[in-house]
Amino acid sequence: MGKDRIYVVFIHGLFSSPKTWKHFEWTIRTDPDLSDKTTLLHFGYSSPFFITRFSRKIPTFNDIADNLGSFLRSNVADGHKVFLVTHSQGGIVAQIFLSKALRNGASYDLSRISHLLMYACPNAGSKIALGLRRLLLIRHPQEWLHRRMQADVPAIETLEERCPFPITACGGATDGVAPNVDATYPFRNRETVPGDHKSIIRPRGPSDESYQLFKRLIRQYLASDGGRSAPLGAPAPPAPIPSLDGIAQVSIEPPWSQREVSDLQGRAEDVEAILASNAKVLVLAGLGGVGKSRVALEAAHRMRPQRDVWWINVTELHTAMQQLGLRLGIPKSTLVEATSARNVPDVIWNALENHGRPWLIVFDNADNADSLAAGIGRVADGRGWLRTPATEHGRVIVTSHDRNETTWGPWCQIRTINPLAEDDGIAILTKTVGQPSAGTREDARLLSRTLGGLPLALWCAARHIKNSFEQSGETGHTFTAYRRDLESRLTAVPGCGPLDQELGLELVYEVFKISLDALAKSGMPQAAPLLKVLACMNPSAIPYPVHTAEKLAHADLFDGHPTPDIDRILQRLNDVGLVTLQPVRGQGNRLGEYLAQTVSMHPAVHLVLRTDRDVMSRPRAYYGFALRLLEDALGKSDPDQIRQP
Numbered sequence: 001m002g003k004d005r006i007y008v009v010f011i012h013g014l015f016s017s018p019k020t021w022k023h024f025e026w027t028i029r030t031d032p033d034l035s036d037k038t039t040l041l042h043f044g045y046s047s048p049f050f051i052t053r054f055s056r057k058i059p060t061f062n063d064i065a066d067n068l069g070s071f072l073r074s075n076v077a078d079g080h081k082v083f084l085v086t087h088s089q090g091g092i093v094a095q096i097f098l099s100k101a102l103r104n105g106a107s108y109d110l111s112r113i114s115h116l117l118m119y120a121c122p123n124a125g126s127k128i129a130l131g132l133r134r135l136l137l138i139r140h141p142q143e144w145l146h147r148r149m150q151a152d153v154p155a156i157e158t159l160e161e162r163c164p165f166p167i168t169a170c171g172g173a174t175d176g177v178a179p180n181v182d183a184t185y186p187f188r189n190r191e192t193v194p195g196d197h198k199s200i201i202r203p204r205g206p207s208d209e210s211y212q213l214f215k216r217l218i219r220q221y222l223a224s225d226g227g228r229s230a231p232l233g234a235p236a237p238p239a240p241i242p243s244l245d246g247i248a249q250v251s252i253e254p255p256w257s258q259r260e261v262s263d264l265q266g267r268a269e270d271v272e273a274i275l276a277s278n279a280k281v282l283v284l285a286g287l288g289g290v291g292k293s294r295v296a297l298e299a300a301h302r303m304r305p306q307r308d309v310w311w312i313n314v315t316e317l318h319t320a321m322q323q324l325g326l327r328l329g330i331p332k333s334t335l336v337e338a339t340s341a342r343n344v345p346d347v348i349w350n351a352l353e354n355h356g357r358p359w360l361i362v363f364d365n366a367d368n369a370d371s372l373a374a375g376i377g378r379v380a381d382g383r384g385w386l387r388t389p390a391t392e393h394g395r396v397i398v399t400s401h402d403r404n405e406t407t408w409g410p411w412c413q414i415r416t417i418n419p420l421a422e423d424d425g426i427a428i429l430t431k432t433v434g435q436p437s438a439g440t441r442e443d444a445r446l447l448s449r450t451l452g453g454l455p456l457a458l459w460c461a462a463r464h465i466k467n468s469f470e471q472s473g474e475t476g477h478t479f480t481a482y483r484r485d486l487e488s489r490l491t492a493v494p495g496c497g498p499l500d501q502e503l504g505l506e507l508v509y510e511v512f513k514i515s516l517d518a519l520a521k522s523g524m525p526q527a528a529p530l531l532k533v534l535a536c537m538n539p540s541a542i543p544y545p546v547h548t549a550e551k552l553a554h555a556d557l558f559d560g561h562p563t564p565d566i567d568r569i570l571q572r573l574n575d576v577g578l579v580t581l582q583p584v585r586g587q588g589n590r591l592g593e594y595l596a597q598t599v600s601m602h603p604a605v606h607l608v609l610r611t612d613r614d615v616m617s618r619p620r621a622y623y624g625f626a627l628r629l630l631e632d633a634l635g636k637s638d639p640d641q642i643r644q645p
Helices: 018-029 061-075 089-103 130-136 156-162 209-223 244-249 268-276 292-303 314-327 332-341 344-353 369-373 422-433 441-450 455-475 479-489 501-521 527-535 566-575 603-610 613-617 619-634
Strands: 006-011 038-043 082-087 113-119 167-172 189-193 281-285 308-313 359-364 394-400 413-416 542-544 580-583 597-600
Touching (some): 082 209, 167 209, 268 281, 268 413, 281 292, 292 394, 314 344, 314 359, 422 455, 455 479, 479 501, 501 527, 501 603, 527 613, 566 580
16 A cells, blocks of 8 residues: 555644645645655645735635545545644645545545544634734635634534544634634544744754654554554554575774774764763764764774774664674574564663673664664663663763754764854865965955854865866865855855854755766766755765766666766765765675775765755666666676675
């Protein structure tokens, strides 16, 4: 039934439009747990204060409900489920639609729906500004229903019993338009979250309770059998641990080579604090692109002489931890038995506690903190992959966007990694560019401020400017020209307040766009779609054969442009800092005959491009081409002999 992807259909409220969901939509698109499992759709309908043309009318609820049925049939692909999310009046629209479908025996529509989540629905009507509404909106067919529940509103007391899927009613604790007691009446599955009538669907980030409710319900459905077997509020079943066949393909060695790519600027205090900390579990939290992984890598390098260091990329968590188990001397047969018994974390942590040398584990890119729970309660319970070392010689470092203390528990110490100071940003720009004609120190300072002090953005901007001089001599881009170009693209400019996750990702995305637009002007319009193709894969190193004889044509994806010279484009993307190309080292690799290098990208690059609007609207083209790239890289090799370089 297409359980790998679910359609989320948003329905707005009275006097509103689909734009009301922009904050919610952005949070989903930037959530690595849900972005690749959801397709977002907006059901819009006319809801004006009044109309000025006599040839038109304001639609009634029955009209809108009928339109919703047609919308679902036309826009949701066969074999996929629908998760309805409504705000305010949108909940009434959904209820009338369901009531009519049940009354008319339209089981085709209802079989597609997995859940209805209603935020701030005025199930008992809304009395706010009632006198003014009666005066100004005497015969408004939609507002009329809000004055009191009329006879043509479905019998909501029985709707929940008749629907073949769960319904959740959520109210805002400070909502004066649709008070919580009315918004949750009379449904059994009731939730209350902080917020008023507007803020309840405007999450400031993935940790907001209103968004966490939505995420929990989506994940419960994805973890269930698609029916109602998983009760609401119950924890999702433990994720299955894969077989051991692919263990050898995952490396748990720290990426020491990244230290050679760029200097660590302005992070001496952070590194010293990590080394001096007595915390057994330290969480480095901060925005995407702020340099958390680089700080952790530097601290790990400083600990390397005294400790065994293992680097666990959370995107490959289960397989990487089993690789660690083998490193610790656990027999493969024991891991197989533990997999069947679902107690692999216990087995590996027991081996860690008995390891003869001091050790350090780095859990990198743990933006989905729940994955570290291994399906056993919450991360804060300390019973999954992340635990407090019982011995004095064990230490753990975690890098994550999540800085919420309740996520990690009191046994974890959280250290926030902040954006760089302006002087450090200036140093990155001037040292990397190395061109006096790029501008003065003051020009670099203003650009550093606009880039928000994010090391990733500073690095990519500096590489772009440096590359422009290398390509065109003395006519390269200046700091000032780059800053003005960037500011013209941003909806808000950093420096006027704290840099939040949404603005930080927008900033990083526009920095990438400047480089991609420049490559397009220089004759490489295929660079942007190719980079988005790479973002459709795992953010870890991707195998790629150099000088492949067969260039991969894909006219639909590249919009009629000539077949791309992938080798040349990847080299230019490497030049401007959007990807990293690394040769395959060593002679023992079984893929050496076909594979000469790997390409990888920063997790923030991966995140913002994977959720790019064009990728979301043409997933078959992008993911299909990604498969062709992998086939070209690995198709001639023996799958039983593939090794991670």
